[in-house]
Amino acid sequence: MTDGLASADVITVPSMQLDWQAGTLAGREAENQLRLVGDLSGLFGDDAAWRAADPKTPVYEVNVWQPVAAETEGGLFVGVTRVFPGKIGSEYFMTRGHFHAKRNRGELYWTVSGQGVLVLMDEDRRITSERMTPGSIHYIAGGLAHRVANVGDEILTFWAHWPSDAGHDYDSIGQFGFAARVVDVDGCPVLERA
Numbered sequence: 001m002t003d004g005l006a007s008a009d010v011i012t013v014p015s016m017q018l019d020w021q022a023g024t025l026a027g028r029e030a031e032n033q034l035r036l037v038g039d040l041s042g043l044f045g046d047d048a049a050w051r052a053a054d055p056k057t058p059v060y061e062v063n064v065w066q067p068v069a070a071e072t073e074g075g076l077f078v079g080v081t082r083v084f085p086g087k088i089g090s091e092y093f094m095t096r097g098h099f100h101a102k103r104n105r106g107e108l109y110w111t112v113s114g115q116g117v118l119v120l121m122d123e124d125r126r127i128t129s130e131r132m133t134p135g136s137i138h139y140i141a142g143g144l145a146h147r148v149a150n151v152g153d154e155i156l157t158f159w160a161h162w163p164s165d166a167g168h169d170y171d172s173i174g175q176f177g178f179a180a181r182v183v184d185v186d187g188c189p190v191l192e193r194a
């Protein structure tokens with residue numbers, strides 16, 4: 001008998017599993033992206049230091065589950081990012097950073113391990129930032145570009161949820177960068193105007 005449900009007496013097994021603390025997402029539909037130093041041309045302020053670094057060094061990796069197609073209205077995506085500890089010159093390893101293509105689409109980040117700084121920038125290039133520590137939750141309002149730097153000695157792991165029709169605009173950041181960088185000054189993370 002069908003009544004719109006798959007079956008009243010079958011409990012199905014979800015296709016995806018996560019390891020919350022380790023920051024991994026596994027299953028048939030998991031997509032994995034690894035970003036190496038060599039992939040991140042133009043991202044760090046000190047170009048000579050970037051050229052001198054081993055291009056094969058991992059900077060961050062992302063596991064994403066997109067249960068619906070990109071651009072679907074009303075759906076949700078989930079992902080986990082692991083930013084490795086390290087620096088290019090005095091600037092901490094960080095994500096590329098992006099605006100959402102649909103500017104009014106927000107996002108949630110929450111940290112499970114490590115120490116980070118979330119840098120937010122509006123379209124007028126005004127910067128705000130928040131410390132990321134285990135358990136911290138960060139609401140990223142629509143219209144804010146977002147980037148994360150690992151300012152600690154261990155892997156920074158954070159989870160994210162965002163709308164499936166948000167899209168990603170990397171070009172604006174690629175062209176103009178963020179208005180501030182997170183750099184190490186005497187062992188402490190400091191926001192430096194770019």
Ligand code: F6R
Pocket residue numbers: 062079080081095096097098107146147160162
């Ligand atoms: C999705 C989102 C995160 C980032 C990830 C990598 O909207 O904000 O899942 O995509 O932290 O950063 P980017 O995408 O800037 O390389």
Ligand code: ZN
Pocket residue numbers: 098100107146162
């Ligand atoms: Zn985002």
